[in-house]
Amino acid sequence: MTDATANKGVTPRGAKPRRRLSPTNIMLYGTLFVASVYYLLPLYVMIVTSLKGMPEIRLGNVFSPPVEVTFEPWVKAWAEACTGINCDGLSRGFWNSVQILVPSVVISIAIASVNGYALSLWKFKGSEVFFTILIFGAFIPYQVMIYPIVILLREAGDVLSAMTGTKIRLMGSVWGLVIVHTIFGMPILTLLFRNYFASVPEELFKAARVDGAGFWGIYFRIMLPMALPIFVVAMILQVTGIWNDFLFGVIFTKPETYPMTVQLNNIVNSVQGVKEYNVNMAATLLTGLVPLIIYFASGKLFVRGIAAGAVKG
């Protein structure tokens, strides 16, 4: 609140500012400050705890800064923490999450952008009906649809195996989860792209049609380059959403392919062994790091992304 502009020695322009320390302002900034403490406290505790050794944690309290800074918990969380019999740390969950994330994001956005494009510029009979179903589907609790999807994935895996002659399993594999993420990301992403493409001037579309461009030609040459910002929004939305997913991860994968959130929960909430709070907090922080980086790096776009994705999960 004590700002640099006050001592710049420039004659102030505009209306005379209100008194700095008026009771209103003290109330205003006081409330905001208290609220900030509530929001920042867990992050602070997480960081501080993850840098302490276990003896120090047992002696001190959660808020005291570390006397001796150690990065050992981080190393341990990444490379040694145990889930069940596997003791190779969170790194495996991290790479599993990456393997799930990349195809899920690419495929879900590819399909949804084409949907949105078709819905806004190539309407066909019934297209609006499907879209309405899709939007209502966004509100159906996942629990209602999850079991039949398990069956469908199992059956589809069997059919594919019979067709190709090799053993393909969708249920329990990364690809099954990719399909699930694509399905449940579809309503909101389609809505996002449909609204964007609907705002494209129709003349542009007509001109391209006159030039003989077809469905895919217009999509790749005109719409795709134009819609880059909305693709970024969709990416932010999907990356954070899929990275943070727990429910689908726990149901559609098996222990070897568990995403990071599931593995994190198993590490921290495991009942065996001595609780190592510093390792737990380092692991928690590591899992939160990806969305946090996206959040701090993307700023306003993040807000747009989540505002669009709020309907989802």
Next chain:
Amino acid sequence: MAVTDSGGTESARTPAKKPNRLFKNLTAKLASVPMILTAIVVFIGCTGWTIYHSFTKSRLLPAPDKWVGLDQYERLWSTRRWLVSIENLAIYGICSLVLSLVIGFTLAALLDRKIRGESVFRTIFLYPFALSFIVTGLVWQWVLNPDFGIQSVVQRWGWESFTFDPLNNADIVIYGILIAGIWQGSGFIMVIMLAGLRGIDEDIWKATRVEGIPVWKTYIVVIIPMMRPVFVTALVLIAAGIIKVYDLVVAQTSGGPGISSEVPAKYVIEKMFQSQNLGQGFAASTMMLVSVLVVLIPWAYLEFGGKRRD
């Protein structure tokens, strides 16, 4: 050729008397196959499948031919664990609705008072929303830890009798989860509210200032009624989130102590995938769907029915 083709959009929007209707816009239709499949097979098909099977005696495997009517629902509503789940959801839901709206609106209103460092505060309030419920639950599990967390800190400060251990006390455990849930989600409501406040005409403020109405009164009497649509949106978003609460509970308390922090979504998943009692899972998930519809249908009616009247 080009000229006849240029009417593509027009004819696409108004199906004309062309003979080959099925093949018109064929590429668009083919490209929409994933969407059509998702809409029909997953959203309608799977939902219908679950609802149907909730009336059957499915246990380890779905048993479509063992029709038992409403038996599963009767059993569900006489299961203590389900009743506890519902009660928890009701407490969590009401508190989190009220608190999210109040906190979200208050913070947004404070940020809208032309303060310094607005973007810093906004960043602070919103960052938890980027984190998963698992991370949220685990952090708050640690902050609320009775031996090392807030309780022990306050006790060490000298207030020896201070007790605040929601995660070990079955009576208040749901409030421990509430604290974490509010922490994670209220920043987002603030963003929605702030966008709503920014949409209010500056002239309104000028007018109330001229009239000499105090600021707080302006908010309550003028601004909040004007922001009704924003509140409704926020309400629907919060409500949709509440019914799905699952991972937060799994991470923070695993439903404990005992069954005191169970929630319906967790009940469903456990019945389906752990205790092999599919029928109960289906019935419970259908109840979740019903509760969503109870919120959604009036909202959709107000939202879309209202637009038609204009």
